[in-house]
Amino acid sequence: MSRSASRGRADRRQFDVPDLVARARGGEPRAVARLISLVEDESSALREAMGLLAPHTGRAQVVGITGAPGVGKSTSTNAIVTAVRAGGRRVGVLAVDPSSPFSGGALLGDRIRMGDHAGDKGVFIRSMAARGHLGGLSWSTPQAVRVLDAAGFDVVLIETVGVGQSEVEVAGLADSTIVLLAPGMGDGIQAAKAGILEVGDLYVVNKADRDGAAQVARDLRSMLALAQRRPDAWHPPVLKTVAASGDGVAEVVTALDEHRAWSIATGELQRRRERRARAEVEAIAVAALRARLAQVGDHAEIGALAAAVVAGESDPYTAADRLLEG
Amino acid sequence: MSRSASRGRADRRQFDVPDLVARARGGEPRAVARLISLVEDESSALREAMGLLAPHTGRAQVVGITGAPGVGKSTSTNAIVTAVRAGGRRVGVLAVDPSSPFSGGALLGDRIRMGDHAGDKGVFIRSMAARGHLGGLSWSTPQAVRVLDAAGFDVVLIETVGVGQSEVEVAGLADSTIVLLAPGMGDGIQAAKAGILEVGDLYVVNKADRDGAAQVARDLRSMLALAQRRPDAWHPPVLKTVAASGDGVAEVVTALDEHRAWSIATGELQRRRERRARAEVEAIAVAALRARLAQVGDHAEIGALAAAVVAGESDPYTAADRLLEG
Numbered sequence: 001m002s003r004s005a006s007r008g009r010a011d012r013r014q015f016d017v018p019d020l021v022a023r024a025r026g027g028e029p030r031a032v033a034r035l036i037s038l039v040e041d042e043s044s045a046l047r048e049a050m051g052l053l054a055p056h057t058g059r060a061q062v063v064g065i066t067g068a069p070g071v072g073k074s075t076s077t078n079a080i081v082t083a084v085r086a087g088g089r090r091v092g093v094l095a096v097d098p099s100s101p102f103s104g105g106a107l108l109g110d111r112i113r114m115g116d117h118a119g120d121k122g123v124f125i126r127s128m129a130a131r132g133h134l135g136g137l138s139w140s141t142p143q144a145v146r147v148l149d150a151a152g153f154d155v156v157l158i159e160t161v162g163v164g165q166s167e168v169e170v171a172g173l174a175d176s177t178i179v180l181l182a183p184g185m186g187d188g189i190q191a192a193k194a195g196i197l198e199v200g201d202l203y204v205v206n207k208a209d210r211d212g213a214a215q216v217a218r219d220l221r222s223m224l225a226l227a228q229r230r231p232d233a234w235h236p237p238v239l240k241t242v243a244a245s246g247d248g249v250a251e252v253v254t255a256l257d258e259h260r261a262w263s264i265a266t267g268e269l270q271r272r273r274e275r276r277a278r279a280e281v282e283a284i285a286v287a288a289l290r291a292r293l294a295q296v297g298d299h300a301e302i303g304a305l306a307a308a309v310v311a312g313e314s315d316p317y318t319a320a321d322r323l324l325e326g
Numbered sequence: 327m328s329r330s331a332s333r334g335r336a337d338r339r340q341f342d343v344p345d346l347v348a349r350a351r352g353g354e355p356r357a358v359a360r361l362i363s364l365v366e367d368e369s370s371a372l373r374e375a376m377g378l379l380a381p382h383t384g385r386a387q388v389v390g391i392t393g394a395p396g397v398g399k400s401t402s403t404n405a406i407v408t409a410v411r412a413g414g415r416r417v418g419v420l421a422v423d424p425s426s427p428f429s430g431g432a433l434l435g436d437r438i439r440m441g442d443h444a445g446d447k448g449v450f451i452r453s454m455a456a457r458g459h460l461g462g463l464s465w466s467t468p469q470a471v472r473v474l475d476a477a478g479f480d481v482v483l484i485e486t487v488g489v490g491q492s493e494v495e496v497a498g499l500a501d502s503t504i505v506l507l508a509p510g511m512g513d514g515i516q517a518a519k520a521g522i523l524e525v526g527d528l529y530v531v532n533k534a535d536r537d538g539a540a541q542v543a544r545d546l547r548s549m550l551a552l553a554q555r556r557p558d559a560w561h562p563p564v565l566k567t568v569a570a571s572g573d574g575v576a577e578v579v580t581a582l583d584e585h586r587a588w589s590i591a592t593g594e595l596q597r598r599r600e601r602r603a604r605a606e607v608e609a610i611a612v613a614a615l616r617a618r619l620a621q622v623g624d625h626a627e628i629g630a631l632a633a634a635v636v637a638g639e640s641d642p643y644t645a646a647d648r649l650l651e652g
Contacts, residue, residue: 047643054641143642270636277635277642278628282619284646289615293608302604309603310596315380316469316603317373320610 017045021052024151029124032092035147036126039140050143053150058273060092060149061260064173066160066199067180072206076180076243077159078116081123083246083253084155090122092148095159096141124153139283142173142276173276175269176201176259178252181220183212197227200236201259204252208240234262293323343371347378350477355450358418361473362452365466376469379476384599386418386475387586390499392486392525393506398532402506402569403485404442407449409572409579410481416448418474418482422467450479465609468499468602499602501595502527502585504578507546509538523553526562527585530578534566560588619649 023031035053038046065080067073077093084091117123128144141158148156158174179200184207203224205217220238229235237255241248263269305322308314314322349357361379364372391406393399403419410417443449454470467484474482484500505526510533529550531543546564555561563581567574589595631648634640640648 047641050641050643054635055638058636058638273636274629274632277632277645280642281628281631281635281645281649284642285619285649286612286616288646288650289619290612293611293615302607303600305607306600306604309380309607310384310599312381312383315373315376316606316610317376319603319607320614323607323611324614 015045017048018052021049021150024147025056027121027152029121032124032147032151033126035151036128036144039143039147040128042140046143050146053146056150056152057146058149060145060153060156061256062145062149062156062158062175063256064158064160064177065180066177067182071180071182072243073159073180076178076204076206076241076249077157079241079243079246079249080157080252081117081125083249085117085120085122086250087253089154090152091124092151092153092156093123093125093159094141094144094148094156095125095127124148124151139280139287142280173272173279175263175272176256178202178204178256181205181216182207183210183216197223201234202252202255203236203238204248205238205240206243208248209242213240232266234259234268341371343374344378347375347476350473351382353447353478355447358450358473358477359452361477362454362470365469365473366454368466372469376472379472382476382478383472384475386471386479386482387582388471388475388482388484388499388501389582390484390486390503391506392503393508397506397508398569399485399506402504402530402532402567402575403483405567405569405572405575406483406578407443407451409575411443411446411448412576413579415480416478417450418477418479419449419451419485420467420470420474420482421451421453421485450474450477465606465613468606499598499605501589501598502582504528504530504582507531507542508533509536509542523549527560528578528581529562529564530574531564531566532569534574535568539566558592560585560592560594 020031020034024035035049037043038049063080065073065077074095077095081091081093117125126144128140145156145158177199179202181203182205203220205213205220207213208217217238217240224236224238239248239251239255241252243249260269263272302323305314305319309316309319346357346360350361361375363369364375389406391399391403400421403421407417407419443451452470454466471482471484503525505528507529508531529546531539531546533539534543543564543566550562550564565574565577565581567578569575586595589598628649631640631645635642635645
């Protein structure tokens with residue numbers, strides 16, 4: 001115990017990336033956590049880490065879970081983890097929280113949820129905050145997925161808190177996306193329908209023991225039936241669960257596996273993964289360009305341009321042109 | 327009525343930016359709304375619009391209002407609008423909503439809140455969603471502020487929904503930032519304190535008629551007193567309001583004006599505005615670089631790089647290097 005603690009402190013001083021990667025690949029949770037911290041911190045050690053992880057990626061089944069607040073995302077994630085573990089597979093969870101250096105909620109949530117799976121080395125749960133400047137969640141989430149994938153987790157669940165712009169992006173980048181709904185959400189769900197019909201590979205009406213669940217499922221099915229799909233396209237199933245009791249959750253896991261099998265057979269999995277990799281590469285390239293910009297536009301020059309904009313003598317577009325010409 | 331409707335349709339077809347700017351400057355709400363839509367849509371007409379607006383900017387008092395969910399941000403915004411209007415000044419409100427193509431809440435919120443100020447040409451309220459890809463709110467908010475400023479609004483309130491990363495940025499870019507708190511928020515507030523002590527120019531404990539309000543104000547004052555500040559620095563006041571009844575809100579407006587006077591006298595206003603302009607210019611320059619990248623990295627090349635990343639033969643950093651060399 002004391003040896004491991006002192007080793008942890010030593011790691012923080014001198015950084016042995018190959019050792020960290022080896023330990024993460026060996027299933028050591030602290031090493032996995034450290035690698036994800038590198039992602040969150042946009043550490044300069046990331047480049048080396050990602051190079052070492054690359055040959056070991058591409059195995060995990062990456063599942064996005066999204067839905068409006070109140071539908072039971074955390075409970076559902078928890079139940080899916082339990083169901084996946086029942087089949088012997090290892091699960092990593094990334095809870096993506098677009099809010100809050102302030103709320104403090106993310107850490108608390110982890111502690112509560114870890115409880116159910118405490119001591120299970122086959123489960124790793126981590127909240128991620130979008131604190132970065134290089135492109136936020138769309139930049140950091142795929143890299144965190146890459147860490148869990150290389151660390152041998154068979155399934156990686158990305159739980160998005162809320163359903164905003166960045167979450168839609170994250171959902172679009174998963175191998176399979178679950179859209180979660182619940183009865184009694186009122187007009188919000190109505191307003192949402194147009195958008196959610198495009199992102200789900202699998203629809204789950206949670207809290208199915210409540211009034212109105214059957215109606216929500218019926219409405220969804222008829223709207224999905226109206227959507228134009230090619231005959232060979234995936235037809236997203238609509239399932240019902242009571243995540244709190246686990247009812248119906250095994251069927252969700254089965255449906256995810258069916259979607260995966262279909263995705264592999266049709267080449268859709270490869271297409272999605274190439275799209276995800278492409279977005280990652282572009283985000284990193286843009287970050288590199290941004291760093292170059294910071295070198296090119298030295299402090300004095302951009303200061304003068306900003307002052308001209310404040311004085312109304314120039315506008316931000318003209319100033320940006322000048323900055324790039326400089 | 328029918329003429330104005332047909333004119334609206336004509337505008338959508340053929341785009342007369344100088345006319346739109348002139349009408350916005352003349353106080354026509356629909357023209358102001360259209361210009362902000364250009365910002366949200368990242369329209370190519372923005373460049374021309376911003377050039378025409380630039381000479382008329384720099385007059386508005388830009389106020390950020392932020393705070394955790396449940397503290398009464400919308401009610402407080404509403405009350406501040408009423409108080410500012412009582413003094414005869416015109417107010418524009420930007421409600422910045424980081425969530426939701428899905429929630430539909432933004433539009434509904436506008437309709438409800440517009441009710442209090444319906445028919446008042448001195449008030450303009452607009453929700454903004456972070457739908458853009460060019461850098462989200464940090465890119466679009468200052469440009470929307472620019473529109474309202476040039477349209478002659480004396481005060482521009484930026485209400486941030488929630489207190490996440492992007493909101494902190496937005497708050498940092500206002501001339502004056504109000505941090506709103508309320509009693510009974512429990513641990514969330516405790517956890518938040520470290521962060522909020524840095525962003526507020528003015529602290530308002532709302533719902534001051536509830537138990538615990540005095541305690542929250544006391545705690546805040548003692549924490550603010552502990553913060554290291556230079557003797558000539560601004561010492562943020564802590565005020566109490568009951569926004570729902572308007573109690574204490576006039577004092578908030580007075581404190582904002584005091585902070586503005588201090589900011590002008592000390593040069594802080596100019597510094598903040600240069601910082602805001604600088605962030606805008608950099609964001610636009612990065613967007614331009616990104617567009618160049620899209621031209622440089624043609625479809626086939628980035629496709630091959632992405633495929634190599636998916637196959638584990640390369641990592642995103644190495645692929646980004648190749649893309650930029652290409």
